[in-house]
Amino acid sequence: MLEQFIRYYQEQQLFGPQDKLLVATSGGIDSVVLCDLCKAAGLSFAIAHCNFQLRGADSDRDEAFVKEMAAFLKVPFHSIRFDTKQYARDHKTGTQVAARELRYEWFEKIRSANGFEFILTAHHADDNIETVVMNFFRGTGINGLTGIKPVHGKIRRPLLFARRAALEHYLAAHQLAFVQDESNLHDDYTRNYFRNIVLPQIEKVYPEVRQNMLHNIDRFKDVDVLSQQEIERLQKRLVQHVENEWRLPVPLLKKTPAVKTVLLNLLKPFGFTASQLPDITRLLDSDSGKYVLSTTHRLLKDRKHLIVSDQKSIGSSVIIIEKEGEVAFSNGRLKIERAHAANLTSDERVAFVDADLVQFPLLLRPWKIGDYFYPLGMSKKKKLSRFFMDKKLSLFEKERVWVVEMNKKIIWVVGYRMDDRFKVTPHTKNVFKLSFLK
Known part of the structure; x- marks a missing residue:
């Protein structure tokens, strides 16, 4: 030994x-x-x-x-x-x-x-x-x-x-x-x-x-090496880097054998996953303007190309909120101020939260794939993608949704629904009012 x-x-x-x-x-x-x-x-x-x-x-x-x-x-x-x-x-x-x-x-x-x-x-x-x-x-x-x-x-x-x-x-x-x-x-x-x-x-x-199984593992390693060599060859042929975008020609992709595996390997570095492959492959035959989002990038169908772009390059950003006050972002302004529980309203552009549960700094950022929260009135978590589907939001509307986040917990889907974990209760002593001003 x-x-x-x-x-x-x-x-x-x-x-x-x-x-x-x-x-x-x-x-x-x-x-x-x-x-x-x-x-x-x-x-x-x-x-x-x-x-x-x-x-x-x-x-x-x-x-x-x-x-x-x-x-x-x-x-x-x-x-x-x-x-x-x-x-x-x-x-x-x-x-x-x-x-x-x-x-x-x-x-x-x-x-x-x-x-x-x-x-x-x-x-x-x-x-x-x-x-x-x-x-x-x-x-x-x-x-x-x-x-x-x-x-x-x-x-x-x-x-x-x-x-x-x-x-x-x-x-x-x-x-x-x-x-x-x-x-x-x-x-x-x-x-x-x-x-x-x-x-x-x-x-x-x-x-x-x-x-x-040990013999199979050795063979799989060899197959993986050959697979990666072919992916690198196809990457040089199929991916064109232009400034902040990566372009993949749809006609060539359709002629490529094992296109699903090729797409997954080409797009994996941009945060796309195997579970998104059905949506990604549908883009090949979709109308221009359709897209799929990863946690960091967007894959957009534009005529005869699939275009990968960093979400930051399409107007996204993250805003750090250090204290109460007002901040501007692409959709408008977000205002955080002290309030009284007696002034509660059903206006979706306003959220009242338990101030004692809130710790600064907060993050104001665009939503991303994988985000979830506990919609007000619900005890179970829900992915934002499913929440948007239930709300019947258009692609354009979804692209403009931002969230307020604290320690990786979403407090408010701005303009739509707050998180149940931060709601005002009869035991609440201090209240923050979050307002979305278009």
């Missing part, structure tokens, strides 16, 4: 023998083996451990174990404790996503602050297999079938060559201690479901499924 480990990180050029490395370590089998291999290979490394405080005493046990292991290996030890559940609530995300965001952000801080060249994680071949299978069922392009990359920025994954069984054999042969995360044995997380149920069931029919 040691020889394979050294050969793999050298062949993949993951790091050099003199590089300072930071090894992400949970205390489980994979990371324990990675630390032992780094020590046996004579690498210069430190250990970093995150206590996510999700499993009570077991989380503290894991932290203590990793600290003792670092002392035994005589390498520096870094640790941190996160209130992961609170972070997940604050950012309205799942616990697993929250833990991933927290740990990688912290790893990078430790790396840059202490002069480490790279961060090592213990992802192995079976992790790779699970990821590809999950991506396939979730929905992905060819790149999603190439699996976990050995290199991602400053992150290096030197165990991707090894199967889980080989790591367990190494652990037993070297009599290494480890801690078991009981959550890995449960099926309530998506990865655990595929690991503990889906793949074992498939193995009953195709016993070599895991090895076959």
Whole structure:
């Protein structure tokens, strides 16, 4: 295993023998083996451990174990404790996503602050297999079938060559201690479901499924390389850059094989996604003036071209509101002032909000694809695109809609509807009046 480990990180050029490395370590089998291999290979490394405080005493046990292991290996030890559940609530995300965001952000801080060249994680071949299978069922392009990359920025994954069984054999042969995360044995997380149920069931029919998947991943990588080369060739042929616009000729696009895949790859750098492909391909036969928006760009049908333009270049901007007062924007003026709850009105050009829930600065900006809010009177969130559809807004009307935002929460869809989370209630003590003045 040691020889394979050294050969793999050298062949993949993951790091050099003199590089300072930071090894992400949970205390489980994979990371324990990675630390032992780094020590046996004579690498210069430190250990970093995150206590996510999700499993009570077991989380503290894991932290203590990793600290003792670092002392035994005589390498520096870094640790941190996160209130992961609170972070997940604050950012309205799942616990697993929250833990991933927290740990990688912290790893990078430790790396840059202490002069480490790279961060090592213990992802192995079976992790790779699970990821590809999950991506396939979730929905992905060819790149999603190439699996976990050995290199991602400053992150290096030197165990991707090894199967889980080989790591367990190494652990037993070297009599290494480890801690078991009981959550890995449960099926309530998506990865655990595929690991503990889906793949074992498939193995009953195709016993070599895991090895076959690894061979497939290698083939998918080659296909992805060839695909990217062809996309680069087509990009030179199909995309014309003129000032702040990119033009794609519709007649040539219609003659291009696999046009959906080509369009997705050409437009992905501008923020367009696979879910928008039906709308994008319809533009090829639509009338001039029809368009599709990404979070940053607009794709417009103009006679015989599809034209990509930065939304900022079509009059969009973001205005920072530091305090009460009045600001001008492309549609008119927005005025924020103190008011009394007794003066409430049903005028859509005015919104009364609980001032104690508002924190400056606010953002006044054009709406974008993916925006959502909780329309006044509703307890469920609604995408603005759906809200506009229900309101039967024209393309021109939608293009002129702006929102007032605070900490990534929409307070008011200006001139249409305020967010229920900021409404005035019988318990409200202070009120802001937001007025849209055309």
